[in-house]
Amino acid sequence: MLNKKLAWPLIATAGGGVALGLLYPLRQRAARRLRRDATWLFAQAADAPGQTYHEAQLAGLPAPVQRYFRHVLREGQPYLRGLRLRHGGQFKTDLKKDWLAIEGQQYVTADPAGFIWQGTTRWFRVRDEYVAGRGSLLVRLLGAVQVVSGSGPHYDEGELLRWLVESPWLPTNLLPSSRVAWTAVDDRSARLTFSQGGQSVACLMGFNEQDEIATSETQRYIDETTRVPWVCSYAQYRRWHGMLIPTDCEASYVVDGQRQPYAHFVVQELDYEPLRPF
Template structure:
């Protein structure tokens, strides 16, 4: 009897181990496939970079811009800086899947293109793999449980708006993309803030940008969709600026919603590495 019970128990243990092993293998395979797809999509993304005649930033371009915006560009860009075509970066950090839940560790990589506006971000935690993107004028958010089971696949006008807003705020990594152009204009507010307006792909978006006494961009604020039809205040914070490849950029970022006047952060990222060339997958 004891031997039979032991055999049954051993069989159950082996079956459980085999099931867990198969599940673990499936997760590893799914994440490997997602990583391979990401690399291909990044190659396709950067293949669309507009290679116009090389342009260089000069301080004469700042004439007429609001005072804090002039200080910002003088702070982060050397005179004569070539326009940046794109950037790739890796980060660590924490993320909340729900504002009322706890923080989970996350690591991600992001690829941003200056012209036309586009980016791909992919983040991975123990529980999920998420992908944010704005490509070919459209936004999309996808989330897979354990990197394998699709649980979110969001598209449509609200995602177009949200992802283009993300691209614009994270041009803090691509300061030349924030210089005035046909689609981008600055307007004065006060000594430490200015309004940025972007018109692209049938959308007109605005940010309130705030700068510190040194001229560094420290906060951006806008109205962004949370859910289907609700526009809410959203803020991004930037800090710990460092000189990377000749350009001064933030390495700490925080994203938050403002609900009933209270800031509710949900993302905190620390940049671990950042490169402007070559434009290729990690």
């Protein structure tokens, strides 16, 4: 839900150069590519035959983390390989601009860590992904004119962070393992660290009185040189396929001490198996 670079130029004159008759085939081509790439992503997902959650796994974890897993998972819950979801909501292309309505699809794998997200507003189509250990962002005006294309180490880190903080949608992903470590902070928060393929990212998870993950906080690049606090919030948990999942999520950057939200997504559809694109 969390795009990395917000300063997308609004090239109004470019829109006039794109024949409206071309928009439908452009959308169809983008949809075909998304389905193809999501199919490939899911083909990489590792199987977890017979692996299930048991409360004994929680021994030694920080107290709020133990309470969270007892609350959102049921004994014997099979480990999840990935998910697909659709969402609605609002998005800002710049922190100073107005909200735009957005619809999106997202495909996620647990092992290896990976996701592909595509969001569509009235003017923009956005593709954000972390695939094979590499992050990237592509933004097109009217689906045709490329206005942002980003990749490189900052994107690798930022998109892996996005994958990590969206793991409340995939709660078995947060259970302790060789890749996942929890460190105690206090009775309402714990530090979460994820490592894979030589990359490591971390965030502070905050828990509410219902023992749900309510916030995540970390540092993320807002441009090519500057890291700022990046905060995500999670609300409206509902039981989905036997687990409690947040369905209302918001992402914000903190600039000059002010929290500035830019993405507010509401989950409309979520499936875990079979792993296949919409």
